[in-house]
Amino acid sequence: MMDLSFLDPPVEVAAASPRLEMILSKLRLSGLRPFSASATPELDAPDTLLVDLASAPPAYTSLAALREVPAGYRQLVFLHAPGGFQPCPAGAICLPRDEDIPGLRARLAAEARRLARQREARIRQDTAQDLGAEPENPAAHALHLLYLGDWSARFLSLQKALQARGVQLTAALSHQTARQHMAGRRFTAALAGIDASEADAARLAAWVTGEEGLRGLPLILTGTPGPGISAPHAALLGQASAILEAEEDEAGLADAVAAECRRLDAGAPMMPKPGLALVTSDIVSGLFNRSFFEAHLPRQMQVAAAQAEPLSVLTLRLDVADARSRPAQKLMGEVIARHIRETDCAALIQPGVFAVSLPATPYRGGVRLAERIGDGLTRTGDAPGFSWRVTERRSYHTAHTLLSASLIGPFVRTRIAA
16 A cells, blocks of 8 residues: 655654654654754744754754744744743744644644735735725724633623623524524634533534534634543644633633734734725625736735645636626625635626635635535525636636636536636
């Protein structure tokens, strides 16, 4: 049988024997590809660097004194010395115990999503400013947090403490309730506890990681997982944008959650706001307009090339009978907005024709999104008919040719290569 371990994410490990062998073994078992570090750190290398503070050379352990990982540095992971916990540099991943090593792959995936969100927020703001839109004032709107789980004994006190800090906490004690809340309001993040039992964690992880789950909404986890990480807890850790250690009092927990909410809100990609920024948004569909999409797609392609990631464009076209119907376009825009991630850019290109750029998404991911949008339209009842097409970026594409290829048929309801 072919060994595909070379496809696992590489991790450079700075440690000394006998801890080095233990760390390498745990990383291999968790689906990573570890290798020993060189004598001196290379901070601009592309691979993740794990530093064992209990045994690594001083040239590596001194990195833990950073307050923040500078731009251009590789992803840093610190494994803390037994019995000692020091502040974690901003932008780094810190593992308090050896038992946390199996969850590193999930944490790295979550960090990659966080960085992708920040990149999209930055280039979306640049596009809006180039078009003459006024930058949004983060203090001009309230922060809303969606609570998942069963903290009934602590929920009311936490809700009151967060409200005093400018964060509105809304409870969703079932997945159906969470979907209803998300359909009616834009939340800054979701909040859940990692201390749940394995059965509860399994149910929450199955929903959070599903296609109809959080749909890209950041997840804040509170608490500390016990010795040994179960598969459901590892799945939750992999979806988390932030993990906050347990606090003794409600005030400390509320301070940490509110601070994380503000950080996430400051890094959230700009969304369409019909009526407030018509230079970027379409008033009929509630999505971005064609001018914004055409100006933004080149930036997304530059990021995709720099990160060596795929980029696809999903085009959806209403049937001729509904192409110029304002109610049909409004309904289609609402369904699209409910099914895409924050990093996806959806726009009305022309009457009845919608385009969605999908960063870090290959062709088959665009197909799955088209199918989910179709299912979402069907559930609305009297839905308009539509066809779709997915075009994946190739090396020869420019922004103009990629968009042109996505608008030229065939538009089909069955899978066909673009």
